[in-house]
Amino acid sequence: MWNTHWGLGIRLVFVCILLVTMAHECAGGGNLTTASCYEQERLALLKFKLHSIKDDHGMLSSWGVSNDCCTWERVGCDDATRRVVSLHLGEKVREDKLLDRVGLLVEDSYLVGGSINSSLTELVSLKHLDMSGNDFQRSRIPKLIGSLKQLRYLNLSGACFRGNIPHEIGNLSNLKVLDINSSPYDSQESMADDMSWISGLSKLEHLDLSGVDLSRIQNLDNLLYTIPSLFTLSLSACGVSMAHLGSRHPNSSKELSKFKHLDLSENDFRGQLPGLILNMTSLSFLDLSKNNMSMVWSFENFINMIPSVSELRLSGCWIQNINFSPTNLNFTTHSTIQHLDLSFNEIEGIFPFVLTNMTSLVSLDLSVNKLNSSIPAIPYLNKLDISWNSFRQIEDVGIWRQCHLQELIVSYNYLEGERLAH
Numbered sequence: 001m002w003n004t005h006w007g008l009g010i011r012l013v014f015v016c017i018l019l020v021t022m023a024h025e026c027a028g029g030g031n032l033t034t035a036s037c038y039e040q041e042r043l044a045l046l047k048f049k050l051h052s053i054k055d056d057h058g059m060l061s062s063w064g065v066s067n068d069c070c071t072w073e074r075v076g077c078d079d080a081t082r083r084v085v086s087l088h089l090g091e092k093v094r095e096d097k098l099l100d101r102v103g104l105l106v107e108d109s110y111l112v113g114g115s116i117n118s119s120l121t122e123l124v125s126l127k128h129l130d131m132s133g134n135d136f137q138r139s140r141i142p143k144l145i146g147s148l149k150q151l152r153y154l155n156l157s158g159a160c161f162r163g164n165i166p167h168e169i170g171n172l173s174n175l176k177v178l179d180i181n182s183s184p185y186d187s188q189e190s191m192a193d194d195m196s197w198i199s200g201l202s203k204l205e206h207l208d209l210s211g212v213d214l215s216r217i218q219n220l221d222n223l224l225y226t227i228p229s230l231f232t233l234s235l236s237a238c239g240v241s242m243a244h245l246g247s248r249h250p251n252s253s254k255e256l257s258k259f260k261h262l263d264l265s266e267n268d269f270r271g272q273l274p275g276l277i278l279n280m281t282s283l284s285f286l287d288l289s290k291n292n293m294s295m296v297w298s299f300e301n302f303i304n305m306i307p308s309v310s311e312l313r314l315s316g317c318w319i320q321n322i323n324f325s326p327t328n329l330n331f332t333t334h335s336t337i338q339h340l341d342l343s344f345n346e347i348e349g350i351f352p353f354v355l356t357n358m359t360s361l362v363s364l365d366l367s368v369n370k371l372n373s374s375i376p377a378i379p380y381l382n383k384l385d386i387s388w389n390s391f392r393q394i395e396d397v398g399i400w401r402q403c404h405l406q407e408l409i410v411s412y413n414y415l416e417g418e419r420l421a422h
Helices: 002-026 039-052 094-100 118-122 143-147 167-171 196-200 220-224 275-279 299-305 353-357
Strands: 075-077 084-088 128-130 153-155 161-164 177-179 206-208 232-234 261-263 285-287 311-313 339-341 363-365 383-385 407-409 413-415 418-420
Touching: 039 118, 118 143, 143 167, 167 196, 196 220
Parallel strands: 084 128, 128 153, 153 177, 177 206, 206 232, 232 261, 261 285, 285 311, 311 339, 339 363, 363 383, 383 407
Antiparallel strands: 075 084, 413 418
């Protein structure tokens, strides 16, 4: 009997030890702190806040309130490992901040910083880093970012960085999204005189370098062929010309066939399209706004070169009526374009007849031109902007009577000397 009780007691002691051990681990024992957050990473975040930024707007006011950094605002952790995997430090309302910097009083929140503390590299599992829309006061993009080898997403847009993009970013072989878009209000003065590092981003899908000075780079198009996964590219206001993107690559047709989105607005393209666009057979979005395309070219041929595009932006391209002259009387434009922006051009007098044959059009922007003739029916069009033209009578507009049109904007035209309000 004594032996039986002794054996039962041993088992009870073992169960108690097991329960205590399990409770300790659930509370954050072992490699984890008692707050379910790695102590090293918790301290790293606090160092980053203390030594890298000023948080005058209280964006990170929750940091340090509890010992569990996984509960801090803008910090994301892996549920299983409790490692920090994401930092969402981007400004919530970037438009407000931009207005604030040109003199308007708005309520907003953003971080102010200088050089970034090396403690950030202790977040060894970090996959998502967003510091967009903050003010890093024209400091350099830190080379240490290249040490965050697990990064999939990196957004430094509108954050007031300047100088050369560090080559170390090319070490981020897992990166899928890279956004270093420089806002014109930030005067970032970011640049790149060598982009050979981009060949290390073999998994990159989205690249936005808008506002970064790329004018010194030779054969920029060849670099793009080294990233077969890339399908979104934005190079707006980069000082790029035909010389940068006009050459051909042996495998250009194969490598560029996945492209969906291309923004080359506000550059120095003249006349014809860059040759690489011809090989983007899946392209659905194309923006060439604010390029000097005043040379004589046929809109018909232009559309035939981009048969898959559904949104085309040609605002401020110095386009004139002669560009819309059909090559033959039976011309019909077969395209997939649903959204067409031709605003801020030199289209005057008679409405371009060729546009009426684009039966896929859903929205059309012809604002800030010199049109004054009746607009014919376009079957599926539901939005038309013809503000800032030369219409003098409501009858001249014509299309306003058509029931399928849901939105018509005619502001700042003239009706017998009076402006048409809407």
